[in-house]
Every structure is written in structure tokens, then in C-alpha cells.
Amino acid sequence: MLKRTPLYDLHLQLGAKMVPFAGFKMPIQYTSIVEEHRWVRQHAGLFDVSHMGEIRIEGDAALEFVSYITCNDPSRLRPYQVQYSALLNEHGGIVDDLLVYRLPNAFLLVVNAANIDKDFGWIQRHAPRFGVTVQNLSDEVGEIALQGPKSEQVLQPWVPVDLGGLSYYEAMETSVAGLPVLLSRTGYTGEDGFEIYASPPIIKKIASLLLENPWVRPIGLGARDTLRLEMGYPLYGNDLNEDITPLEAGLRWIVKMEKPDFIGKLALMELKKTGVQRKRIGFKTPNRRVIPRKGMALFSNGQEVGFVTSGNYSPMLNTGIGMGYIQPHEVKHPLTLEFRGKLIPVEQVSFPFYPSGTVRSKKPKSSH
Amino acid sequence: MKVPENLKYTKEHEWAKVEGDVAIVGITDFAQDQLSDIVYVELPEVGAKVRQGEPFGTVEAVKAVSDLYSPVTGEVIEVNQKLADQPELVNQDPYGEGWMIKVKLQDPSEVERLMSAEEYKKLIEEES
Numbered sequence: 001m002l003k004r005t006p007l008y009d010l011h012l013q014l015g016a017k018m019v020p021f022a023g024f025k026m027p028i029q030y031t032s033i034v035e036e037h038r039w040v041r042q043h044a045g046l047f048d049v050s051h052m053g054e055i056r057i058e059g060d061a062a063l064e065f066v067s068y069i070t071c072n073d074p075s076r077l078r079p080y081q082v083q084y085s086a087l088l089n090e091h092g093g094i095v096d097d098l099l100v101y102r103l104p105n106a107f108l109l110v111v112n113a114a115n116i117d118k119d120f121g122w123i124q125r126h127a128p129r130f131g132v133t134v135q136n137l138s139d140e141v142g143e144i145a146l147q148g149p150k151s152e153q154v155l156q157p158w159v160p161v162d163l164g165g166l167s168y169y170e171a172m173e174t175s176v177a178g179l180p181v182l183l184s185r186t187g188y189t190g191e192d193g194f195e196i197y198a199s200p201p202i203i204k205k206i207a208s209l210l211l212e213n214p215w216v217r218p219i220g221l222g223a224r225d226t227l228r229l230e231m232g233y234p235l236y237g238n239d240l241n242e243d244i245t246p247l248e249a250g251l252r253w254i255v256k257m258e259k260p261d262f263i264g265k266l267a268l269m270e271l272k273k274t275g276v277q278r279k280r281i282g283f284k285t286p287n288r289r290v291i292p293r294k295g296m297a298l299f300s301n302g303q304e305v306g307f308v309t310s311g312n313y314s315p316m317l318n319t320g321i322g323m324g325y326i327q328p329h330e331v332k333h334p335l336t337l338e339f340r341g342k343l344i345p346v347e348q349v350s351f352p353f354y355p356s357g358t359v360r361s362k363k364p365k366s367s368h
Numbered sequence: 369m370k371v372p373e374n375l376k377y378t379k380e381h382e383w384a385k386v387e388g389d390v391a392i393v394g395i396t397d398f399a400q401d402q403l404s405d406i407v408y409v410e411l412p413e414v415g416a417k418v419r420q421g422e423p424f425g426t427v428e429a430v431k432a433v434s435d436l437y438s439p440v441t442g443e444v445i446e447v448n449q450k451l452a453d454q455p456e457l458v459n460q461d462p463y464g465e466g467w468m469i470k471v472k473l474q475d476p477s478e479v480e481r482l483m484s485a486e487e488y489k490k491l492i493e494e495e496s
Binding site: 222291313 | 405426428430433
């Protein structure tokens with residue numbers, strides 16, 4: 001039985017095409033993925049991300065505990081700062097990537113929908129010796145994202161504070177149209193924007209209100225995927241999994257080896273000594289006729305050296321873009337993509353593929 | 369969803385417009401709507417042979433890649449060159465400017481095996 005988010009009826013009213021995703025019935029698109037993608041880059045889009053999971057951790061040792069189960073360093077966060085991080089297993093493989101919110105008396109972990117049960121089980125298993133309380137709030141919390149250069153202008157009239165004072169990767173408890181929410185300046189599109197957490201009825205109310213603004217259109221999971229891909233953001237299940245470490249995934253910046261101890265630390269120390277066997281890279285195809293897809297092989301000098309983990313058409317670059325893993329000594333070397341029985345030369349490029357996203361103009365205050 | 373009365377249909381959502389011993393072939397409104405955002409259409413060259421029920425090309429949309437199945441058997445006598453640069457024509461006008469190939473029919477009687485508009489309407493009602 002597929003779960004429905006608080007916005008299910010609204011999606012149907014808006015004419016969405018609904019698909020199963022991570023156990024939920026979710027809108028993949030309302031009009032066209034490419035149109036929705038461009039709208040977010042130019043104006044503002046509203047995403048239903050209520051399928052994401054929320055896990056709350058409380059207790060005297062909450063900081064020590066979160067520091068032990070994640071690879072980034074939550075002690076660097078002041079209250080209401082947010083951090084991109086990951087849960088690792090003992091081999092350094094990524095159990096999930098997530099956002100860590102530091103609240104005055106708790107931590108909130110926002111995790112991928114497909115991993116909610118796995119993460120909650122994993123976190124609970126390690127909790128007893130820290131004496132912390134772990135709660136899975138995923139069914140009680142709705143979430144929407146408002147993303148795009150016009151997001152601040154759209155949201156400002158509904159909140160009692162100056163949004164100019166909220167920096168990238170900062171959060172606040174405030175209200176939208178008088179209704180209590182947790183609001184953060186975060187997102188998964190590369191554009192300026194916000195994520196809003198609240199109870200399901202409140203999320204429903206706020207989504208309807210924001211959609212009344214002519215600059216705001218509803219955006220489906222299809223465009224969410226092409227938007228994140230253009231930024232080079234990895235997607236769990238495609239580009240990240242339990243056999244891939246952050247060192248291979250280009251996420252070294254979220255690993256704080258100087259922390260006293262965390263799950264996976266020993267394995268990563270070892271891997272740093274021996275060197276990684278593969279690295280995540282990005283590449284562009286010569287034209288829109290060549291669209292890379294998950295599972296396609298990458299070659300160098302006639303040898304298979306890697307594989308594609310995500311690929312699609314880039315609406316902003318009007319060509320095929322992809323990411324994948326290759327042997328480390330092939331980084332920056334000429335690569336070819338096996339595409340319908342032929343080897344097509346592709347150009348390795350650094351992330352993001354699309355460098356003009358407005359998120360870059362908002363400097364984070366924290367050092368992550 | 370438009371299903372013109374004067375066309376014949378396959379269960380894989382292609383249409384054929386038969387005029388004498390020539391058929392014009394494309395994909396249906398339902399198919400383009402399901403695929404959405406077509407970014408590339410790969411078609412055979414003039415002179416190629418196609419067979420009823422077998423793949424003759426692919427259509428690549430943002431969401432997925434799909435094979436195209438020929439409604440008829442015969443030789444390709446014309447290919448819609450516009451689709452090379454404007455694949456979106458298939459989304460915008462699937463029965464008109466978004467046509468794909470013209471085929472000289474080897475056996476015009478095999479058209480009888482295709483679905484009528486009425487039958488095809490039933491099929492898409494079941495699938496949607």
C-alpha cells in the first residue's frame with residue numbers, strides 16, 4: 001500500500017502525473033519536466049518533499065551521539081544551523097546522506113524517504129549506550145521546498161521576520177501566515193530557496209497559499225532530479241550506497257577525521273593510506289542526442305574504467321550530462337561513453353555542470 | 369487524449385495513416401503525453417526495411433528511453449528530418465508535424481491487423 005503525503009489531493013487537483021516513489025505516491029510532473037525545471041531556475045517552484053524522513057534525537061549526550069553516528073562535525077553548529085552529513089557503516093560506506101539541524105535542545109536529522117526505516121533502526125541500535133531518545137517523526141511532519149530566485153520575494157509577505165537575515169544553511173522557528181513552522185534556507189536545486197517543516201494540515205495550508213502567487217508553480221520529482229543533477233548533487237540509491245565511501249563520492253569535505261571517534265573512521269583512515277579505487281566524476285556529452293543513463297559503461301583507451309550512476313538531458317546546457325565512478329588515475333583523461341553499441345567521446349567537467357544557480361550568491365556563514 | 373478516427377493503431381501506441389500503398393507512421397497523443405519532454409528521436413534511414421511489430425527506432429525522453437514499433441512492413445521512403453533538431457514536435461503535434469516515417473507497404477492487407485480508433489481508445493482507458 002503506497003503512502004500519501006498531506007498534499008496528495010492537491011496534486012490530483014493540479015493535474016499531476018502520480019508515480020510510486022520510495023513507498024509513496026508522488027507527483028513526477030504537472031506539465032513538463034523541462035518546463036518545470038526552467039521555471040525553478042527563473043522564478044520559484046513548490047516541491048512536495050513530505051516523503052522525506054525526520055528523526056529527532058534528544059538527551060544530555062545528543063551532541064556526542066550525533067557526532068558518533070555522522071561523519072561531519074555537529075559540534076561546529078550553533079543552534080539553528082544546518083549541516084550536510086552522512087551516516088556511515090563500519091566499512092566507511094554510506095548508510096544515508098542527510099541534513100543535521102541543531103535545535104536548542106535536540107537534533108533533527110532529515111533523511112531520504114527510501115531509507116527511513118533502515119536509518120531509524122541503525123540509529124536506535126547505537127543509541128542505548130548514549131542514553132538518548134530517538135523518535136521517528138516522519139509520519140507527523142510534512143515538508144515543502146520553495147526553490148528559485150524569487151523564493152524570498154514570494155515567502156517574505158507571509159513571515160514576521162526579515163528573511164534577508166536568514167543565511168544559507170540556517171534555520172529558524174517562525175510562522176508562515178500565522179502557522180508555526182521550522183524554516184531553513186536549504187534545498188536540492190542549486191537555486192536560492194527554503195524548506196518548510198510543519199504538521200500535515202499546516203503544510204497543506206501553506207502550499208495552497210504559496211501556489212496562489214503567480215510566480216510559483218508546482219514542481220514534480222522529475223525536475224527535482226534534473227535540477228540536482230545539473231548541480232552535481234549525488235542522489236542516494238544512484239550515486240551513493242553502502243559500498244561507496246564519502247572519499248570516493250567527492251564528499252571528503254563532510255568527513256571530519258580529527259573528531260575523536262565516529263562509525264567508519266577506522267575504515268576511512270585505512271582507505272586514505274591505501275588510496276581509493278574509484279572516484280565520482282561528471283561529464284558532458286557532445287550533444288543532446290547522447291543522453292547518458294544509469295548503468296552505461298565508461299571507457300578509456302578501449303578499456304572499461306567505470307560506469308554511469310546518474311545521467312539525463314540538461315535543460316540549461318541543452319546536452320547530455322552524467323556522473324559516475326571511474327578509476328582514480330583516469331580522472332581528467334579522455335573518456336568515452338558506451339552508447340547504443342558505440343563509444344562516444346565525452347568531456348570530463350567539474351561540478352556543478354550549471355554554475356549560475358542563485359544559491360551561490362548566498363554565502364553560508366557556517367563552515368559546514 | 370486525441371484519437372483520430374481515420375488512423376490505425378498498435379498496442380505499443382504507434383499510429384499509421386494509410387493512403388494507397390503508403391503509410392505515414394508516428395506515436396499517439398497518449399504516448400507522447402506519457403513520455404513527455406522528448407529530447408531525441410532515432411529513426412531509420414530512407415531505404416531501410418521495417419517489419420510489423422518490430423522496433424524501427426527509439427525515442428528518448430527526459431524520463432526514459434522507449435523503442436518504436438512499426439505498425440507495418442515495408443521500405444522507408446521518407447523520414448521526418450525536422451525531428452533531428454525539433455524532437456519536441458512529437459509532443460506538440462503527434463499526428464501532424466511530429467510524424468516519423470513514411471513506409472511503402474509490402475502487403476497492404478496487414479493493416480487489417482491494426483486496431484481501430486475505437487479499440488485503441490479502450491486500450492488507453494485501461495492503461496491510464
